[in-house]
Amino acid sequence: MTQLWFETALLPQGWADRVRVRLEGGRIASVEPDAEPATGDERHAIAIPGQGNVHSHGFQRGMAGLTEQRGRPHDDFWSWRELMYRFLDRLDPDDIAAITAQAYAEMLETGYTRVGEFHYLHNAPDGQRYAAPEAMAAAIVEAARQTGIGLTLLPVFYAHADFGGAPPAPGQRRFISDLGGFARLVDASEKLLRKDDRLGIAPHSLRAVTPDELSHLLTLRPGAPVHIHAAEQTREVEASVAHFGARPVEWLLANAGVDARWCLVHSTHLTEAETDALAASGAVAGLCPVTEANLGDGIFPARRYLEAGGRFATGTDSNIQIDVAAELRQLEYSQRLRDRARGCLATADEPSVGGRLFRAAGTGSAQALQGAFGITVGHSADIVSLDAEHPSLIERRGDALLDGWIFGSNRGAIDCVWRAGERVVSGGVHTSRAGIAVRYRKTLARLLAA
Incomplete structure (x- = not known):
């Protein structure tokens, strides 16, 4: 005691x-x-x-600052992604454990006490499964155990390079699963977890998962958290419209049964109708303002979303900087820069910007990670x-x-x-x-x- x-x-x-x-x-x-x-x-x-961090790629902490040199006339998320693929090609499970432990220690030092690890690096460098398919997940659990942070493990299903079931690119070979192999991976990973750890399911994105695959994934762990990237970049939105005739968040809300178990990560590019509908769904918007600024993704419509009753939480995503306060500060500052105003996310009932954001993010993270806040x-x-x-x-x-x-x-x-x-x-x-x-x-x- x-x-x-x-x-x-x-x-x-x-x-x-x-x-x-x-x-x-x-x-x-x-x-x-x-x-x-x-x-x-x-x-x-x-x-x-303590707060929950709803979106982390722990291994990317080792890349912090390594992609800040201009590599071509128009650098963006997609050019950054190619550099990320080259870095991860070098990593083995011991490397993952070492880098992720560093990230998790920093999370705890800055006020995050639980992390949602969006874990998509499953395979060996040649693209084959390790003899123990959960080898990379075991490295993440080791890092959580060493640091003491609470873990919601989110194994990622990734099968395609783009909408319509396009074959994966060579740089994605370490992510790829089929449905049967992914189910076995989830089962094996679940056995590694500590008493108060949680397990969720993470279809990577509508680019990487077909509608039929998504329907199957949702049956693997009924009631478990579901996290998915959605509408992070305009190119993704345009490709979704070309393929589905609908934007990513629009399609998910109409076809996937999005509700309180879901966390839509980023959701950067929303129409007003999508913003209001996402708020009404009960899902959590998993916002990563520092990473979104670093990658040049865009600005989430937080002001309208919160006014509509939307729920949100923060994540550190690429772990370029790990800090609860920095994520909440950047969220407010992004709205100020767009609207040329101050106190954008405060209200008459909650006039403190920090107070409102801290409470809302804590409540949202507890929902998205099946943890607790308070x-x-x-x-x-x-x-x-x-x-x-x-x-x-x-x-x-x-x-x-x-x-x-x-x-x-x-x-x-x-x-x-x-x-x-x-x-x-x-x-x-x-x-x-x-x-x-x-x-x-x-x-x-x-x-x-x-």
């Missing part, structure tokens, strides 16, 4: 002062506001719940403490703390993180950071010398 005492804490009903939280068996056993600190209490200043009895003990002495937090109270953290800090504001009751970050640093960093350095030294 562990007892934590906080000067102030964000609870589901709002901010409360002098809060004692008792942890048992990795879960929150009691929450007591207006409590004086007792002997043995571990004292901290500010508590907020310092609540019975929930996993996933708690983040902020440093009250950080310049962006001094003399702030209530949601002004969230505004200061999201818009005024640069990673130094987080002090400690507890994940499933275990303190995995202390003094802003992951408790296994040194060993993780040594392995990561050795892995990158070998990969980048190749």
Whole structure:
């Protein structure tokens, strides 16, 4: 049993002062506001719940900054993708474990306590399955176990290069599955998971999956999360219209039974009708604003979507930068740049931009990852403490703390993180950071010398 005492804490009903939280068996056993600190209490200043990261490709952390040189007159997502294919061709399961552990440690250090790993790198470099088809998934589970982060594993089905069942390109050979092989992969991967890990199904995109294949995939794990890339780039939208006579999100909403178990990742390019319909579906929009900005994807219509009651969560996608606050900040800033206005995603009822975005993203991530969000009895003990002495937090109270953290800090504001009751970050640093960093350095030294 562990007892934590906080000067102030964000609870589901709002901010409360002098809060004692008792942890048992990795879960929150009691929450007591207006409590004086007792002997043995571990004292901290500010508590907020951990967030879920709904979209990660862990191995891409090793690429951060390597694609920032102009390679042709018009660089875009598609030219970046070719560079990514060349990088992943070098990776084996040990490399995946080392790079992903580095990414997961950084996620915990910045306030993400659960990750949805959109895992599509299944095959050996020659395109054949490993002798153990779950070898790459095992590397991801190893990284989650080493760092302590909660995991929602999302094995990806990828069969085609483009709409209409086009044959896969050579650079996609490490992703490719048929339906039978994918079912076996899912079964084997599920057996690797820890007690509170989750499993979902991830049809990669309408480019990579035919309608018949999608229908079959939805039967593999009824009730499990379903994550899919949708409408990230205009070229994808144009190809969908040419093939289906409908845009990707439009087609999914009309034909795939999209509901609360779904997370549509990116959904960058939406018409107003699609925006309203996606909001009404109960699905979560999985937004990755930092990656979307890095790749030049475009701006999600967050203002209209939230006004229509839409649910969203954030992901770190390419892991070019890993930071809860950075994703929420970029989401708001993208709307400001487009609309030439401020406070775009606040409301009269929720005037704090940081407060509104933090709560909404936490609720959406819990839905999309089948996790939990909130310092609540019975929930996993996933708690983040902020440093009250950080310049962006001094003399702030209530949601002004969230505004200061999201818009005024640069990673130094987080002090400690507890994940499933275990303190995995202390003094802003992951408790296994040194060993993780040594392995990561050795892995990158070998990969980048190749």
